[in-house]
Amino acid sequence: MARTLIARAKVNLFLHVAGPDARGYHPLSSLVAFADVGDEITLDVAEDEPDCDASLHIYGAFAHGLSTGEDNLMFKALRRFEAASGLKLAPRMTLKKNLPVASGVGGGSADAGAMLKLLRMAFTPEMADTVLEEAAASIGADGVMCLWAEAGIAEGYGERLTRLKLPALPCVLINPGVACSTAAVYGGFDRIGAFADLVHEADIAPDWYDMRDLGQVIAALKTARNDLEAPAIAIAPVIAEVLASLRSQPQTRLARMSGSGATCFALCDASDDAHALEAKLKTLWPQAWIAACTLS
Numbered sequence: 462m463a464r465t466l467i468a469r470a471k472v473n474l475f476l477h478v479a480g481p482d483a484r485g486y487h488p489l490s491s492l493v494a495f496a497d498v499g500d501e502i503t504l505d506v507a508e509d510e511p512d513c514d515a516s517l518h519i520y521g522a523f524a525h526g527l528s529t530g531e532d533n534l535m536f537k538a539l540r541r542f543e544a545a546s547g548l549k550l551a552p553r554m555t556l557k558k559n560l561p562v563a564s565g566v567g568g569g570s571a572d573a574g575a576m577l578k579l580l581r582m583a584f585t586p587e588m589a590d591t592v593l594e595e596a597a598a599s600i601g602a603d604g605v606m607c608l609w610a611e612a613g614i615a616e617g618y619g620e621r622l623t624r625l626k627l628p629a630l631p632c633v634l635i636n637p638g639v640a641c642s643t644a645a646v647y648g649g650f651d652r653i654g655a656f657a658d659l660v661h662e663a664d665i666a667p668d669w670y671d672m673r674d675l676g677q678v679i680a681a682l683k684t685a686r687n688d689l690e691a692p693a694i695a696i697a698p699v700i701a702e703v704l705a706s707l708r709s710q711p712q713t714r715l716a717r718m719s720g721s722g723a724t725c726f727a728l729c730d731a732s733d734d735a736h737a738l739e740a741k742l743k744t745l746w747p748q749a750w751i752a753a754c755t756l757s
Contacts, residue, residue: 462505462506462583463503463504463505463506464503464504464505464579464582464583465501465502465503465504466501466502466575466578466579467497467498467499467500467501467502467575468499468500468501468502468568468571468572468574468575468607468610469495469496469497469498469499469571469610470495470496470498470499470560470566470567470568470571470634470754471493471494471495471496471566471567471570471571471603471606471607471610471719471720472493472494472495472496472566472632472634472719472720472726472756473491473492473493473565473687473719473720474491474492474493474494474682474685474717474756475491475492475682475685475686475687475717476489476491476686476687476688476689476719476720477489477490477491477657477659477685477686477688478650478659478688478689479656479658479659480651480654480656481651486618487618487647487650488616488617488618488659489615489616489617489618489619489659490614490615490616490659491614491615491616491619492612492613492614492615492682492685493606493612493613493614493615493622494612494627494630494756494757495610495611495612495756495757496566496632496634496752496754496755496756497754497755497757498559498560498634498752498754499559499560499568499571500521500556500557500558500559500560500568500571500572500575501521501555501556501557501559502535502554502555502556502557502572502575502576502579503554503555503556503557503579504552504553504554504555504576504579504580504583505552505553505554505555506552506553506583507551507552507553513551514551515536515539515550515551515552515553515554516529516553516554517529517530517533517535517536517554517555517556518553518554518555518556519555519556519558520555520556520557520558521556521557521558521559522558522559522750523558523559523560523561523562523750524556524558526562527556527558527562533569534569534570534572534573534600534601535554535556535572535573535576536554537573537600538572538573538574538576538577538580538596538597538600539552539554539576539580541577541596541597541599541600542576542577542580542581542584542596544596545588545592545593545595545596546580546584546585546588548584548585550580550584552580552583554576556572560750561636561638561640561724561750562640563640563641563642563643564636564640564641564722564723564724564750565641565693565718565719565720565721565722565723565724566634566719566720566724567603567606567607567720569601570600570601570603570604570606570607571607571610573597573600573601573604573607573608574597574604574607574608574609574610577593577596577597577608578593578608581593593608594608598620602617602618602619602620603615603619603620604620605620605622606619606622609622609624611624612624612625612626612627612756612757613625626672626673627672627678627756627757628672628673628674628675628678629675629755629756629757630675630678630728630755630756630757631728631729631730631731631732631734631735631753631755632726632727632728632729632735632753632754632755632756633707633726633727633729633735633738633739633742633751633752633753633754634719634724634725634726634750634751634752634754635703635707635724635725635726635727635742635746635749635750635751636723636724636725636749636750636751637697637699637700637702637703637723637746637748637749638748638749638750639697639699639700639723640723641693641696641697641700641721641722641723642696642721643720643721645696646689646692646693646696646721646722647689647692647721648692649692649693649695649696650688650689650691650692652692653691653692657688675728675730679714679715679728682715682717682728683715686717687717687718687719687720689718689720689721689722690704690717690718690722693718693721693722693723694722696722697722697723699723700718700722700723700725703723703725703746703749704716704717704718704725706742706745706746707725707727707738707742710727710738710741710742712727712729712730712734712735712737712738712741713727713728713729713738714727714728714729714730715727715728716728728756732753732755735753735754735755736753738753739751739752739753
């Protein structure tokens, strides 16, 4: 039986990053939301092939060059699930790669999170959320947030998530076709060395957990920032061009880079505005990946 889930794209609406601690890790505070677009993950359990090995097939617009071996995060999700459940499994996994690679929208972690949920549905529906979260956390710092794909405040190194409700946020995502290595961006961040105090969500707006109005959210976000924007632009100057292009359009209420880049986003007042902005950007940036969506 085959089951499919959408691995929703993650967007960092703000991302405040502190300087490295004694271990070289960066504490952070971020408001994350998830789009209604993403990769498509399918799990197929072949009951009539008990002796076959697990497999991963990847296709789609951004499939080129991706590993289908054990180093893929979907395989890592499978192995973590096996360890947690005590089962030895051989499913057929399929990834339709719709999101750009190394683009700051959590694609690999989202794929792994969707696979963990599919595995629980298929084999151990009684497995506790906490067990699944432990498996997700062992895959990466953003594993838990991408597992549940719900808006929240991420703290610590990204592993501590406090969920919250946001109003629907009409949005356009755009990636200019460049990959940004997270390690390289953080390396640039450290070289710049202009570490600001870690600003938490309560310092930006005390009522994040009771916001129901789009205008409130945008006003609060305008007082925040993405601390990785400058080092990412130093690596990929086209990001600055994308942001300038977004900010010049009448539909854009707020434009910012997500995560470590290079994907940027624009928030709009309404879905019609987002689709109009998407159409305009496709004429301005014909080689870019562009998607109107809704964040929540």
